[in-house]
Amino acid sequence: QQPVQSPQAVILREGEDAVINCSSSKALYSVHWYRQKHGEAPVFLMILLKGGEQKGHEKISASFNEKKQQSSLYLTASQLSYSGTYFCGTADNGGSNYKLTFGKGTLLTVNP
Amino acid sequence: KAGVTQTPRYLIKTRGQQVTLSCSPISGHRSVSWYQQTPGQGLQFLFEYFSETQRNKGNFPGRFSGRQFSNSRSEMNVSTLELGDSALYLCASSYAGGAKNIQYFGAGTRLSVL
Numbered sequence: 001q002q003p004v005q006s007p008q009a010v011i012l013r014e015g016e017d018a019v020i021n022c023s024s025s026k027a028l029y030s031v032h033w034y035r036q037k038h039g040e041a042p043v044f045l046m047i048l049l050k051g052g053e054q055k056g057h058e059k060i061s062a063s064f065n066e067k068k069q070q071s072s073l074y075l076t077a078s079q080l081s082y083s084g085t086y087f088c089g090t091a092d093n094g095g096s097n098y099k100l101t102f103g104k105g106t107l108l109t110v111n112p
Numbered sequence: 113k114a115g116v117t118q119t120p121r122y123l124i125k126t127r128g129q130q131v132t133l134s135c136s137p138i139s140g141h142r143s144v145s146w147y148q149q150t151p152g153q154g155l156q157f158l159f160e161y162f163s164e165t166q167r168n169k170g171n172f173p174g175r176f177s178g179r180q181f182s183n184s185r186s187e188m189n190v191s192t193l194e195l196g197d198s199a200l201y202l203c204a205s206s207y208a209g210g211a212k213n214i215q216y217f218g219a220g221t222r223l224s225v226l
Contacts, residue, residue: 002154030211041116041217042155042202049212087155091211098211099168100145102155 001025003090005103012078012110020073020106022088031064031071032089032100035082042087045073050094075108083110114139116205116218124224130191133221137184137205143167144186145215146178149200158201161186162209190223198225 046056
C-alpha cells in the first residue's frame with residue numbers, strides 16, 4: 001500500500017519552515033526520504049528505523065512515530081536549493097523480502 | 113567515487129518493440145533495484161537484484177524482466193512495449209540492499225513509446 005504524503009504541494013519564501021508528512025496504513029520498519037529536482041536523480045536525505053536509529057543529512061531533521069505509522073520531515077530556514085519534490089519510501093519489514101513503497105511526492109517551491 | 117550510471121538517458125520506441133536499459137551501480141554495491149516513475153503513480157518498485165539473483169519483485173507484468181551480472185551491473189528489459197510503459201525508469205544501488213541501507217539513484221532513462 002502506497003504511503004500518503006501531505007501536503008501535495010507547498011510554496012515558501014526563503015527562510016520559512018515547512019513540514020512534510022508521510023502516513024502508512026501498515027506497520028513500518030523504516031522510512032526513507034529523498035528529494036528530486038526536475039530532470040535529476042532522487043537524492044537521499046534520511047533513513048529512520050524502527051527503534052529510533054537515524055542516518056542522514058546533518059541539516060535535515062525528521063521524526064518517526066512507529067505507533068501512528070507516520071513520519072515527518074522538517075525543513076527549517078528554507079533555502080532556494082530546497083526546492084524540489086520530496087518522496088518518502090516505506091518498508092514494512094527488515095528482511096530480505098523487503099521493498100520500498102514510495103508516496104506520490106510533495107512539491108516544494110522556495111521563492112526569494 | 114562514481115555514482116550510479118544509467119544508459120541510455122533517452123529512448124524512443126514504438127508499440128510492440130522491446131527495449132533494454134542498463135544500470136551500473138556504485139563500485140562495491142551488490143544490490144540494484146529498478147523503479148518506474150510516472151506523474152500519476154509516482155515511483156513504483158519493479159524488482160531488486162542481489163548477487164545476480166532476483167530477490168524481490170513488484171506488481172508488474174512478466175513483460176518486465178531483468179538480470180544482474182557478476183560485476184553487479186544490471187539490465188532491465190521490457191518486451192512488447194505499450195503506450196503506458198512511457199515513463200522514467202530509475203535504478204538504485206545499495207551496498208547490501210535491505211530496508212536499513214541507503215539506496216543511491218541514477219538519473220534514469222526516459223522511455224517514450226509512440
